[in-house]
Amino acid sequence: MAIDTVVFDLGGVVCRYQPELRLRELARLAGREPGEVRRILYGGGFVAQTEMGYWTAEGIVAEIGRRLGRPIGRAELEAAWLAAFPVDDEVLDLVAREATRHRVAVLTNNDLLLREALLRARPEFGDRFGAIVFSAEIHAVKPAAESYRRALSIMDVEPSAVLFVDDSEANVAGSRLAGLSAVRFHHAQQLGAELERCR
Structure with a gap:
């Protein structure tokens, strides 16, 4: 065919695909180091769960804030999340x-x-x-x-x-x-x- x-x-x-740009932006927003952000979000399988559809967009926003210890506004988080692309x-x-x-x-x-x-x-x-x-x-x-x-x-x-x-x-x-x-x-x-x- x-x-x-x-x-x-x-x-x-x-x-x-430049994930370091995402990590840098998230670190800036959360007042943490990029390596720490990587460990918190990627090390425990959270991002893999999101890719399988276990989390809604709203749930991801809330969970990232919870895990990083600082709420991040939706618009700022979207920009940071998209920065890797x-x-x-x-x-x-x-x-x-x-x-x-x-x-x-x-x-x-x-x-x-x-x-x-x-x-x-x-x-x-x-x-x-x-x-x-x-x-x-x-x-x-x-x-x-x-x-x-x-x-x-x-x-x-x-x-x-x-x-x-x-x-x-x-x-x-x-x-x-x-x-x-x-x-x-x-x-x-x-x-x-x-x-x-x-x-």
């Missing part, structure tokens, strides 16, 4: 070109707070991508086969009609096991060449 839809990862593909404009240009030939979508392992923050701060994402699916919505994370099945069900597309782009070799391998074609992302120039081969 010919490719109908190209699905992009968010952090590491459409956006550069600066947009890669070169990749967005590729997405725009690809959208003239195929449907384009996003599948990311991330939480509901980031989803709300992303669509509020960057409303053009909602226009650019036909679907933006977060692991927290489908209660499954890549590279589990179920994550791809549930996401493609939302997108209403068969696995054999999808090209998946991710920077993680494990996620690329998992998508192939689920029946998708896939390429591993290294940089925009390489991705552009890969997409041209799929025309």
